[in-house]
Amino acid sequence: MTATVSIGEFSRLTYLSVKTLRHYHDVGLLAPVDIDAHSGYRRYSTDQVTRAHLIRRLRGLDMPIPEIRAVLEAPDTGTRDAALRAHLERMEAQLQRTRDAVASLRALLTPAAPLTVEYRTVAAFPALAIRDVVGRDVIGDWCGSSFALLYETLAAADGVPAGPGGATYSMDFFAEESGEVLAFVPVAPGARFATPAGVALVEMPARRFAITAHRGSFENFDRTYGALGSHVAEHDTVSTEPVREIYLISPDETDDPAEYLTELCWPIDRP
Template structure:
């Protein structure tokens, strides 16, 4: 049948059917060599609808190809199960983003932060380094924390500490560990500003804003690093009850401070 009739059966636009051909997802059953007209078979309607549904869910093209090339129903089911997990995680992420927007809108009334500035001695951490993307900061940091716990690379039961650069770039190194005299990473001594955040991890930017604004208003200069100390166990604590200590190293008078080694 010609492309217009095929598109009508699949409830798609002709433009969409042509696009699927260009992407190699839905090759016509025949192409007239003189006119270039595309022709399709009735049994290709199901394939066209499958592609449209998957793309409507923002399933990446390589995964769509996996579904179409799967040898049997079990293989298709496995790919779709992965996509269900992906979409469920994306739904959680978007819900968290909306909750963060609510918290940001209500921050002056609901999110007071007490900031303290005090001298600290130098400290060492034992743990593991990992790469974290700014666009997936919470997810990547959480994955790194879980990897550290599973690997048993941190001694004792002290709360985990994550060490970040002061300024974010697209991708950067993060250390997750615990204080240890023989740790291989050093935190600088000197003045540090700290505050406590109570609530979900995606709301942490509110604490950072309050912390760094306090530093600026009181004439201090943040040089980093930044640390997050996770004082509650997320596997046993609800998101609204999570407690995180956020801290940033400040420059002593006339110096630029020291970063994590």
């Protein structure tokens, strides 16, 4: 048996304020079952309590009103659950970003480890590579898909990498929020490959670098960039050639970001 109740009583049943209930009516989330033609008083059915509770929980999870409407109007359970899962996945990703930001901020409160710099001249070498203009906000996804394609291309030719993969980043990538990035995997000299679209066999140029190791996730990579770049500016002749990163232990090899190991190679013009 159901009953109809005033908006005030419905507010008590649902923990939703009268103001909120009126707003949900206005945006089409929760309409009263009856509105008095003369007084304008709204009345709700006790059948609507469960729907109101669901809306309250979804808003508590910061789900936008259009997405809540899609959940409520889903034609079947599968469609509804898919919408809920998609929102939860976005929330989990946001939560991880928040955790990373908190950890990064805590790291700024602790003294940086002493900088160890090695100078190395790297000879030219052949590599399978993918070159593109990439935005900094999508660089993680781009690198993930690019390296997957590079290693697939190598495996299809029964080849093995001649060294760890890496990437070069142009000055525009930092100065303009997007710029040319080249992801590469070294291969044996003289190797031949049937390369799919977007993949090329290139010659990585010889370069002189100041090099340091970055341990851990990329959340604090800016500190390593700042430290090494400052060292080069203070002791060497800065080159505008692309910075080179070498992924000695990459996200493909471990699920623990604390185990990542990356060489940051800063190009210099000093012999």
